[in-house]
Amino acid sequence: MQARRLKQWDREYIWHPFTQMKDWDQVEPLIIDSADGIYLKDIDGKIYMDGVSSLWVNVHGHAQAHIDAALKKQIDKLSHSTLLGLANTPAIELAKRLIGIAPKGLKKVFYSDNGSTAVEIAIKMAYQYWQNIGQKKKIRLVHLSHSYHGDTLGSVSVGGIDLFHKVYRKLIFKTITLKGHGWQAVEELEALLKAKGESIAALVVEPLVQGAAGMRVWPEGVLKKMRALTQKYNVFLIADEVATGFGRTGKMFACEHEGVTPDFLCLAKGITGGYLPLAATLTTQKVFDGFLFDYKEQKTFFHGHTYTGNPLACAAALANLDVFQKERTLAKLSPKIKFLAKSLKMFYNLPSVAETRQRGFMAGIELKGRPEDRIGAKVCQQVRRYGVILRPLGNVIVLMPPLSISIEELDYLLMATYRSIEDCVNKTQE
Numbered sequence: 001m002q003a004r005r006l007k008q009w010d011r012e013y014i015w016h017p018f019t020q021m022k023d024w025d026q027v028e029p030l031i032i033d034s035a036d037g038i039y040l041k042d043i044d045g046k047i048y049m050d051g052v053s054s055l056w057v058n059v060h061g062h063a064q065a066h067i068d069a070a071l072k073k074q075i076d077k078l079s080h081s082t083l084l085g086l087a088n089t090p091a092i093e094l095a096k097r098l099i100g101i102a103p104k105g106l107k108k109v110f111y112s113d114n115g116s117t118a119v120e121i122a123i124k125m126a127y128q129y130w131q132n133i134g135q136k137k138k139i140r141l142v143h144l145s146h147s148y149h150g151d152t153l154g155s156v157s158v159g160g161i162d163l164f165h166k167v168y169r170k171l172i173f174k175t176i177t178l179k180g181h182g183w184q185a186v187e188e189l190e191a192l193l194k195a196k197g198e199s200i201a202a203l204v205v206e207p208l209v210q211g212a213a214g215m216r217v218w219p220e221g222v223l224k225k226m227r228a229l230t231q232k233y234n235v236f237l238i239a240d241e242v243a244t245g246f247g248r249t250g251k252m253f254a255c256e257h258e259g260v261t262p263d264f265l266c267l268a269k270g271i272t273g274g275y276l277p278l279a280a281t282l283t284t285q286k287v288f289d290g291f292l293f294d295y296k297e298q299k300t301f302f303h304g305h306t307y308t309g310n311p312l313a314c315a316a317a318l319a320n321l322d323v324f325q326k327e328r329t330l331a332k333l334s335p336k337i338k339f340l341a342k343s344l345k346m347f348y349n350l351p352s353v354a355e356t357r358q359r360g361f362m363a364g365i366e367l368k369g370r371p372e373d374r375i376g377a378k379v380c381q382q383v384r385r386y387g388v389i390l391r392p393l394g395n396v397i398v399l400m401p402p403l404s405i406s407i408e409e410l411d412y413l414l415m416a417t418y419r420s421i422e423d424c425v426n427k428t429q430e
Helices: 002-013 065-075 089-101 115-132 153-157 162-168 183-199 222-232 254-258 285-289 311-326 329-349 375-386 407-429
Strands: 032-036 039-042 047-050 106-112 140-144 176-178 200-205 236-240 264-267 279-284 353-359 362-367 396-399
Touching: 047 407, 065 311, 089 106, 089 279, 089 311, 106 115, 106 285, 115 140, 115 153, 115 200, 115 236, 115 264, 115 279, 115 285, 140 183, 153 162, 176 183, 183 200, 183 222, 200 222, 222 236, 222 254, 279 285, 311 329, 329 353, 329 362, 329 407, 362 375, 362 407, 375 396, 375 407, 396 407
Parallel strands: 140 176, 140 200, 200 236, 236 264
Antiparallel strands: 032 039, 039 047, 106 279, 264 279, 353 362, 362 396
């Protein structure tokens, strides 16, 4: 009775994100009620493997004992206190820990509560910095084609996925798009900076992997060259590591693979281990100093969020970092990454697979077919029959399980995905 009532209330009251609700009303909603480790349990008692880390956020599994204990301890002390004009203990401790593990040269932490706002803050800081120091011409932002940096209007402005962003084009500010991929984008960037570098405020990128574009992986060396070019022409580099941060590429941050320190590092998703909303924009002393003026000059960074630096979220993030260290998460991830790379090769046995892409523990399986055929969505619906939750990006099946998954569980995830692709192709052919 309760399950039926919840399904009815869901249809009656909830508007789901990135969901065509006309389609949603045609299917039986899957409602998650509890979780443990890498598994989710629905209100009917059925158990599913969390194959996309609850949208790329869960790191060490659900109901992780150390994070649970940290939250319970913190809730008995302080659940929330504003960071506007005050400070709190977990926010201070976390800022110190983040600077300690971030690429060398980043010195300051500005908190918010999701990936979009982390990027929005970096954009606003970059723009205002140049205005504050008198370089009024530096106003243009550059980004990659097929980029995705969030859904607030500032982050949409540097987005390049028409499906998500096209309808808002008249609402957002103009930017410059590098149309190529990989080294072609580097050539475009270099030509642009040579010609118009004095007007460019920042380059915004998702380093190494463009996640929402379908796991588009960069060639080696591209990020390092982009950093060199932005330094040469005095342009800020904003690294959006909302998706790639906290171990997803095999290192704590994707920038580490090429020894790059950006001017801004945007973090969210895995920062709390998948427990609570929190984001952080890390930047340099140089940027911070560009806002140090007498108040009467009105050059303060006038930006903030009500739950900025929330103590509960910061306590969860501190515990998340503890688990990384105590359980040697990144070291244990290496054999899983190798197993994933080896196993992805078998998908080329399926005629419906166009390409597989992987960087670390982020993988995408691109299927052949027209977008309107919604083959990706059909596969992700089918895989639930095998007890697995996945979510596609168009015709790309995304595999991003919690880092804590075992090789045996990873093997099952891959086989269930393989069989579901087979099932859907066979149905189409019938």
